[in-house]
Amino acid sequence: MRFMVMVKATAESEAGIMPSEELMAAMGRYNEELLEAGVLLAGEGLQPSSKGARVMFSGSQRSVRHGPFVETQELIAGFWIFQVESLEKCIEWVKRCPNPMPSDSEIEIRQIFEVEDFGDEFSPELREQEARIRTRINSDD
Template identity: 60%
Template sequence: MRVMILVKATAESEAGMMPSSDLLKAMGKFNQDLLAAAILLAGDGLHPSSKGKRVAFDGQDRTVIDGPFSATNELVAGYWIWQVRDMAEAVEWVKRCPNPMPGPSEIEIRPLYELSDFAPA
Protein backbone atom coordinates (compact mmCIF):
# COMPACT_ATOMS: atom_id res chain seq x y z
CA MET A 1 0.00 0.00 0.00
CA ARG A 2 1.23 3.47 -0.82
CA VAL A 3 0.68 6.31 1.61
CA MET A 4 1.38 10.02 1.57
CA ILE A 5 2.87 11.37 4.76
CA LEU A 6 1.98 15.05 5.16
CA VAL A 7 4.07 17.20 7.48
CA LYS A 8 1.71 19.93 8.61
CA ALA A 9 2.90 23.53 8.50
CA THR A 10 3.44 25.68 11.57
CA ALA A 11 3.83 29.42 12.05
CA GLU A 12 7.61 28.87 11.94
CA SER A 13 7.59 26.93 8.66
CA GLU A 14 5.22 29.47 7.11
CA ALA A 15 7.64 32.22 8.17
CA GLY A 16 10.36 30.43 6.20
CA MET A 17 12.35 29.33 9.26
CA MET A 18 14.87 26.74 8.12
CA PRO A 19 15.42 23.58 10.20
CA SER A 20 18.40 23.45 12.54
CA SER A 21 21.48 21.51 11.50
CA ASP A 22 20.66 18.95 14.21
CA LEU A 23 17.17 18.45 12.78
CA LEU A 24 18.53 18.18 9.23
CA LYS A 25 20.98 15.52 10.43
CA ALA A 26 18.25 13.59 12.28
CA MET A 27 15.91 13.77 9.27
CA GLY A 28 18.73 12.63 7.00
CA LYS A 29 19.26 9.56 9.18
CA PHE A 30 15.51 8.87 9.27
CA ASN A 31 15.35 9.10 5.47
CA GLN A 32 18.31 6.71 5.20
CA ASP A 33 16.48 4.26 7.48
CA LEU A 34 13.39 4.54 5.23
CA LEU A 35 15.53 3.89 2.15
CA ALA A 36 17.25 0.91 3.77
CA ALA A 37 13.82 -0.56 4.61
CA ALA A 38 12.69 -0.01 0.96
CA ILE A 39 9.81 2.20 2.15
CA LEU A 40 10.72 5.66 0.84
CA LEU A 41 9.51 6.35 -2.71
CA ALA A 42 9.68 10.18 -2.72
CA GLY A 43 9.70 13.15 -0.40
CA ASP A 44 10.51 16.83 -0.13
CA GLY A 45 10.01 19.93 1.95
CA LEU A 46 7.86 22.75 0.58
CA HIS A 47 8.46 26.50 0.55
CA PRO A 48 6.00 28.56 2.63
CA SER A 49 2.57 29.18 1.11
CA SER A 50 3.56 32.82 0.53
CA LYS A 51 5.51 31.52 -2.47
CA GLY A 52 2.59 29.43 -3.73
CA LYS A 53 -0.54 29.92 -5.76
CA ARG A 54 -3.95 28.25 -5.89
CA VAL A 55 -6.23 27.96 -8.87
CA ALA A 56 -9.93 28.02 -7.98
CA PHE A 57 -12.33 26.29 -10.38
CA ASP A 58 -15.98 27.26 -10.89
CA GLY A 59 -17.39 25.64 -14.02
CA GLN A 60 -15.33 27.03 -16.90
CA ASP A 61 -13.90 29.90 -14.80
CA ARG A 62 -10.42 29.82 -13.28
CA THR A 63 -9.21 32.25 -10.62
CA VAL A 64 -5.59 32.42 -9.49
CA ILE A 65 -5.10 33.13 -5.78
CA ASP A 66 -1.69 34.21 -4.53
CA GLY A 67 -0.35 32.94 -1.21
CA PRO A 68 0.06 33.17 1.66
CA PHE A 69 -2.93 31.09 2.65
CA SER A 70 -4.66 31.22 6.03
CA ALA A 71 -5.32 28.32 8.41
CA THR A 72 -1.64 27.45 8.85
CA ASN A 73 -2.50 24.18 10.62
CA GLU A 74 -4.23 23.00 7.42
CA LEU A 75 -1.21 23.70 5.20
CA VAL A 76 1.51 21.23 4.27
CA ALA A 77 5.22 21.94 4.86
CA GLY A 78 6.55 18.70 3.37
CA TYR A 79 5.67 15.19 2.33
CA TRP A 80 6.88 11.64 1.77
CA ILE A 81 5.42 8.88 -0.38
CA TRP A 82 5.97 5.48 1.23
CA GLN A 83 5.31 1.89 0.25
CA VAL A 84 4.20 0.01 3.39
CA ARG A 85 2.39 -3.23 4.21
CA ASP A 86 -0.51 -1.46 5.92
CA MET A 87 -1.53 1.63 7.87
CA ALA A 88 -0.15 0.18 11.09
CA GLU A 89 3.34 0.00 9.58
CA ALA A 90 3.03 3.62 8.39
CA VAL A 91 2.02 4.73 11.90
CA GLU A 92 5.00 2.91 13.42
CA TRP A 93 7.41 4.64 11.03
CA VAL A 94 5.87 8.08 11.67
CA LYS A 95 6.24 7.53 15.41
CA ARG A 96 10.00 7.02 14.81
CA CYS A 97 10.27 10.32 12.90
CA PRO A 98 12.09 13.22 14.55
CA ASN A 99 9.75 16.09 15.39
CA PRO A 100 9.87 18.00 12.08
CA MET A 101 9.31 21.40 13.71
CA PRO A 102 10.92 23.27 16.61
CA GLY A 103 7.68 23.08 18.63
CA PRO A 104 4.46 21.06 18.57
CA SER A 105 3.67 19.62 15.15
CA GLU A 106 1.54 17.03 13.37
CA ILE A 107 2.07 14.50 10.61
CA GLU A 108 -0.92 13.16 8.68
CA ILE A 109 -0.97 9.75 6.94
CA ARG A 110 -3.23 9.30 3.91
CA PRO A 111 -3.51 6.21 1.73
CA LEU A 112 -3.16 6.77 -2.00
CA TYR A 113 -5.70 5.32 -4.38
CA GLU A 114 -4.44 2.34 -6.35
CA LEU A 115 -5.79 1.26 -9.71
CA SER A 116 -7.50 -1.68 -8.01
CA ASP A 117 -9.61 0.78 -5.98
CA PHE A 118 -11.54 1.80 -9.09
CA ALA A 119 -14.26 -0.38 -10.55
CA PRO A 120 -13.70 -1.52 -14.13
CA ALA A 121 -14.98 1.10 -16.57
Protein backbone atom coordinates in the same frame (compact mmCIF):
# COMPACT_ATOMS: atom_id res chain seq x y z
CA MET B 1 0.07 0.08 -0.23
CA ARG B 2 1.30 3.59 -0.79
CA PHE B 3 0.71 6.42 1.64
CA MET B 4 1.29 10.15 1.48
CA VAL B 5 2.75 11.25 4.80
CA MET B 6 2.24 15.00 5.18
CA VAL B 7 4.05 17.25 7.62
CA LYS B 8 1.60 19.96 8.61
CA ALA B 9 2.84 23.56 8.50
CA THR B 10 3.49 25.61 11.61
CA ALA B 11 3.97 29.33 12.21
CA GLU B 12 7.73 28.69 11.96
CA SER B 13 7.59 26.87 8.63
CA GLU B 14 5.25 29.50 7.19
CA ALA B 15 7.67 32.23 8.35
CA GLY B 16 10.41 30.48 6.36
CA ILE B 17 12.44 29.54 9.44
CA MET B 18 14.86 26.85 8.34
CA PRO B 19 15.43 23.72 10.44
CA SER B 20 18.53 23.53 12.60
CA GLU B 21 21.56 21.54 11.49
CA GLU B 22 20.75 19.06 14.26
CA LEU B 23 17.19 18.54 12.96
CA MET B 24 18.39 18.25 9.36
CA ALA B 25 20.90 15.60 10.42
CA ALA B 26 18.23 13.67 12.36
CA MET B 27 15.88 13.82 9.37
CA GLY B 28 18.69 12.66 7.09
CA ARG B 29 19.27 9.62 9.31
CA TYR B 30 15.52 8.90 9.37
CA ASN B 31 15.29 9.18 5.56
CA GLU B 32 18.25 6.82 5.17
CA GLU B 33 16.55 4.32 7.48
CA LEU B 34 13.34 4.56 5.42
CA LEU B 35 15.32 4.07 2.21
CA GLU B 36 17.27 1.08 3.54
CA ALA B 37 14.00 -0.56 4.63
CA GLY B 38 12.49 -0.08 1.16
CA VAL B 39 9.74 2.19 2.54
CA LEU B 40 10.68 5.57 1.03
CA LEU B 41 9.50 6.30 -2.52
CA ALA B 42 9.75 10.11 -2.39
CA GLY B 43 10.02 12.96 0.06
CA GLU B 44 10.42 16.72 -0.08
CA GLY B 45 10.04 19.85 2.00
CA LEU B 46 7.85 22.65 0.68
CA GLN B 47 8.46 26.39 0.60
CA PRO B 48 6.07 28.57 2.69
CA SER B 49 2.63 29.25 1.20
CA SER B 50 3.71 32.87 0.57
CA LYS B 51 5.60 31.46 -2.42
CA GLY B 52 2.62 29.48 -3.69
CA ALA B 53 -0.77 29.92 -5.31
CA ARG B 54 -4.16 28.23 -5.44
CA VAL B 55 -6.24 27.77 -8.56
CA MET B 56 -9.99 27.67 -7.90
CA PHE B 57 -12.36 25.91 -10.32
CA SER B 58 -15.99 26.81 -10.90
CA GLY B 59 -17.33 25.12 -14.01
CA SER B 60 -15.18 26.41 -16.87
CA GLN B 61 -13.93 29.43 -14.87
CA ARG B 62 -10.51 29.53 -13.22
CA SER B 63 -9.27 32.03 -10.69
CA VAL B 64 -5.92 32.28 -8.95
CA ARG B 65 -5.20 33.31 -5.39
CA HIS B 66 -1.58 33.85 -4.41
CA GLY B 67 -0.27 33.01 -0.94
CA PRO B 68 0.29 33.38 1.85
CA PHE B 69 -2.68 31.42 3.09
CA VAL B 70 -3.92 32.10 6.59
CA GLU B 71 -5.08 28.63 7.69
CA THR B 72 -1.61 27.48 8.77
CA GLN B 73 -2.91 24.33 10.49
CA GLU B 74 -4.35 23.17 7.14
CA LEU B 75 -1.16 23.74 5.12
CA ILE B 76 1.52 21.20 4.25
CA ALA B 77 5.20 21.91 4.92
CA GLY B 78 6.58 18.69 3.46
CA PHE B 79 5.75 15.14 2.50
CA TRP B 80 6.95 11.61 2.01
CA ILE B 81 5.53 8.79 -0.07
CA PHE B 82 5.86 5.48 1.79
CA GLN B 83 5.21 1.99 0.50
CA VAL B 84 4.27 -0.37 3.33
CA GLU B 85 1.94 -3.29 3.98
CA SER B 86 -0.70 -1.39 5.99
CA LEU B 87 -1.77 1.84 7.65
CA GLU B 88 -0.52 0.40 10.94
CA LYS B 89 2.99 -0.11 9.49
CA CYS B 90 2.92 3.45 8.14
CA ILE B 91 1.97 4.76 11.58
CA GLU B 92 4.84 2.78 13.12
CA TRP B 93 7.30 4.44 10.73
CA VAL B 94 5.88 7.92 11.31
CA LYS B 95 6.11 7.50 15.09
CA ARG B 96 9.86 6.94 14.64
CA CYS B 97 10.25 10.30 12.85
CA PRO B 98 12.06 13.11 14.65
CA ASN B 99 9.72 16.01 15.44
CA PRO B 100 9.93 17.84 12.09
CA MET B 101 9.40 21.29 13.64
CA PRO B 102 11.01 23.27 16.46
CA SER B 103 7.61 23.42 18.21
CA ASP B 104 4.75 20.92 18.46
CA SER B 105 3.80 19.49 15.09
CA GLU B 106 1.48 17.07 13.35
CA ILE B 107 1.88 14.55 10.54
CA GLU B 108 -1.12 13.38 8.54
CA ILE B 109 -1.22 10.02 6.74
CA ARG B 110 -3.41 9.35 3.70
CA GLN B 111 -3.55 6.23 1.57
CA ILE B 112 -2.93 6.77 -2.14
CA PHE B 113 -5.43 5.33 -4.61
CA GLU B 114 -4.19 2.41 -6.66
CA VAL B 115 -5.55 1.46 -10.11
CA GLU B 116 -7.46 -1.46 -8.59
CA ASP B 117 -9.38 0.88 -6.28
CA PHE B 118 -11.34 2.41 -9.18
CA GLY B 119 -13.17 -0.75 -10.24
CA ASP B 120 -14.95 -1.17 -13.58
CA GLU B 121 -15.10 2.60 -14.22
CA PHE B 122 -11.38 2.44 -14.91
CA SER B 123 -11.75 0.89 -18.36
CA PRO B 124 -9.03 -1.10 -20.16
CA GLU B 125 -8.31 2.00 -22.28
CA LEU B 126 -7.88 4.17 -19.19
CA ARG B 127 -5.68 1.51 -17.57
CA GLU B 128 -3.49 1.43 -20.68
CA GLN B 129 -3.23 5.23 -20.65
CA GLU B 130 -2.29 5.18 -16.96
CA ALA B 131 0.39 2.54 -17.61
CA ARG B 132 1.87 4.67 -20.44
CA ILE B 133 1.97 7.74 -18.19
CA ARG B 134 3.63 5.83 -15.33
CA THR B 135 6.20 4.33 -17.71
CA ARG B 136 7.13 7.79 -18.97
CA ILE B 137 7.32 9.24 -15.47
CA ASN B 138 9.60 6.42 -14.33
CA SER B 139 11.81 6.62 -17.42
CA ASP B 140 12.53 10.33 -16.81
CA ASP B 141 14.52 9.50 -13.65
